Amino acid sequence: MKKNETISNLQIRNLLITTVIGVGILSLPNQMVTILDNDGWIPIIFGGLLVIPFAVMLDRVYKLYPDKNIYQIGREVYGKFIFNIFMIIILMYFVIQDAYVARIFAEVVKAYLLETTPIEVIIITILFISAYLARCEIQVLGRVATLVYVILITLVGFLVLISLPDADPTNMLPVFNADFKKLPSAITGALFSYAGYEVVFIAYSSSDDKNNTLKYIIRGLLVVIGIYLIVFVITLSLFGIDQVKRQIWPTIAIANEVDLPGYFLEDLEGIILALWVVIVYSTLGPLLFAASRIFLNIFTTKSHDFIVLLLIPIIYVISILPVNVVEVYEKFGKVSNYFIAASIMGIPAVLFIGALVKKRRSKA
Incomplete structure (x- = not known):
């Protein structure tokens, strides 16, 4: 493999973190509190831990086929036609996920920064900017992810710092008091916030260094769980259950709730949103990169750059289908839940089982 086609495990970890934490960090507290009240932190943990066994399966598959990529492995195990069906499903998932992220990004930017700018203009702009990153090699994505990871940790640390003086820990109480019959539904919703891990x-x-890649993937997932928990605790401590339920993006509202003495920073909302825009860029870019790579391998096309540009109008059309932000969450949420189950769980499990069976047959 050429040097510009390799990526360090640390970069893979950072790529995972920055791709997963995009728009989900804004609405996750609202979604979890709506279902399980104060115990919304429980599905956040379970949702993240649920991904780990499938990461282990993926690692095992790559250990069985150390010199091959996922396309080569899948075609060897199941044949080109059958595995291409799986890949088309994942391609559809990445395209829909790109459309979802782009639309939520546009809704937030329009609501807080560019009130008079049409949604369509914002979506087209972020898609073309993300396309620039998606057309690069994997090594470039890894470097960008490492830079954005620092920005992400800075943002989370900043949120904690400005929230502590006004936080009320009693808003977290009581715990283990929710209707746990709703836990499966809450875990499904939380799993949506781990989309992009694929x-x-x-x-x-x-x-x-494939021998240690799994460790970094698991560490990345644990970091994501930790960040989600921190944001959940901060928002609930500041606002309480009722206010969090009423706000679609309570994470942004933190800037309006805190009161820093001496007007140290007057436009906290602008600072938080500026940092978040960079994070979303590092989410859309890799998702678009992944979609284009899958397209390239399904249809054996050589021009990666052309595929990226070809996908943009498709993503754009899908992103503008919902009428409003409520419809965005309802429609994309329902559709994505099926694709997430197929991608996060289905592909690793299917490859793992198929690879084991094929290896045992070949030995026999």
């Missing part, structure tokens, strides 16, 4: 399916084969 980018490691593609990045794994480019690792420069």
Whole structure:
């Protein structure tokens, strides 16, 4: 493998984190509190931990086929026609996920920053900017992810710092008091916030040290769980259950709730949103990169750059289908839940089982 096609495990970890944490960090507290009240932190943990066994399966598959990528492995195990069906499903998932992220990004930017700018203009702008990153090699994505990871940690630390003086820990109480019959539904909703982890399916084969890649993937997932928990605790401590339920994006509302003495920073909302825009850029880019790579391997096309540009109008059309932000969450949420189950769980499990069976047959 060429040097510019390899990526370090640290970069894979950072790529996973920055791809997963995009728009989900804004609405997750609202979604979890709406279902399980104060116990919304429980599905956040379970949702993240649920991904780990499938990451282990993926690692095992790559150990069985150390010199192959996911496309080569899948075609060897199931044949080109059958595995291409799986890949088309994942391609559809990445395209829909790109459309969802772009639309939520546009809704937030229009609501808080560019009130008079049409949604369509904002979506087209972020898609073309993200396309620039998506057309790069995996090594560039890894470097950008490492830079954005620092920005992400800075943002989370900043949120904690400005929230502590006004936080009320009693808003977290009581715990273990929710209707746990709703827990499966809450975990399904939380799992949606881990969408984007699938980018490691593609990045794994480019690792420069596959023996330790799984460790970094698990660490990345644990970091995501930790960040989600911190944001959940902060928002609930500041606002309480009722206010969090009424706000679609309570994470942004933190800036309006805190009161810093001496007007140290007057436009906290602008600062938080500016940092968040960079994070979304690092989410859309890898998702678009993954979609284009899958397209390239399904249809054996050589021009990666052309595919990226070809996908943009498709993503744009899908992103503007919902009439308003409520419809965005309802429609994309329902559709994505099926695709997430197929991608996060289905592909690793199917490859793992098929690879084991094929290896045992070949030995026999």
